[in-house]
Amino acid sequence: MADPSTPPRYAGPRALAESLSAFARASAAGARWDREGLRDDAEYRDLGLAAATNGRIGAKHVRALKPLPAPTGWHWHDLTAHYVYVLRGWLTFRFAGVEGDVTLRAGDGLSQPAGVPHNVIARADDLEVLEINEPAEYGTWDLPEPPSPWR
Numbered sequence: 001m002a003d004p005s006t007p008p009r010y011a012g013p014r015a016l017a018e019s020l021s022a023f024a025r026a027s028a029a030g031a032r033w034d035r036e037g038l039r040d041d042a043e044y045r046d047l048g049l050a051a052a053t054n055g056r057i058g059a060k061h062v063r064a065l066k067p068l069p070a071p072t073g074w075h076w077h078d079l080t081a082h083y084v085y086v087l088r089g090w091l092t093f094r095f096a097g098v099e100g101d102v103t104l105r106a107g108d109g110l111s112q113p114a115g116v117p118h119n120v121i122a123r124a125d126d127l128e129v130l131e132i133n134e135p136a137e138y139g140t141w142d143l144p145e146p147p148s149p150w151r
Helices: none
Strands: 042-046 058-064 075-077 081-088 090-095 102-105 109-111 118-123 128-134 140-142
Touching (some): 102 109
Antiparallel strands (some): 042 058, 058 128, 081 109, 081 128, 090 118
16 A cells, blocks of 8 residues: 555546546456467466556466366566466466475465466366466467476
């Protein structure tokens, strides 16, 4: 929460037509899930934040469809911020520069270090996560070999 003695970043309050992001509501009723994501063992639901922020921020609900066939392999994303919150189940990461495995369980969140190589090595068959990223659209690149010390 901001210090009330600090001036706001812009003149306000604003009318809806002058807001810095659009009004967007994601309703569970009639939610659209698709398979157009990074992994074919999961499905994705866009929560509307990308459209509301003109692509500055993305939010999606991701859920597993079947068991993880194998670790994802070492890869990185060209993001400036990436946050993962576990709604159901658990998942285990390895990150370059972070010692040991990092396991998140339902109710846990992680600011995933943007641009840092990582590998999802295991997850629950019923995993569901909320992912928030900046920007909404980003690229993913596989590494030809694991970073140290996992070589």
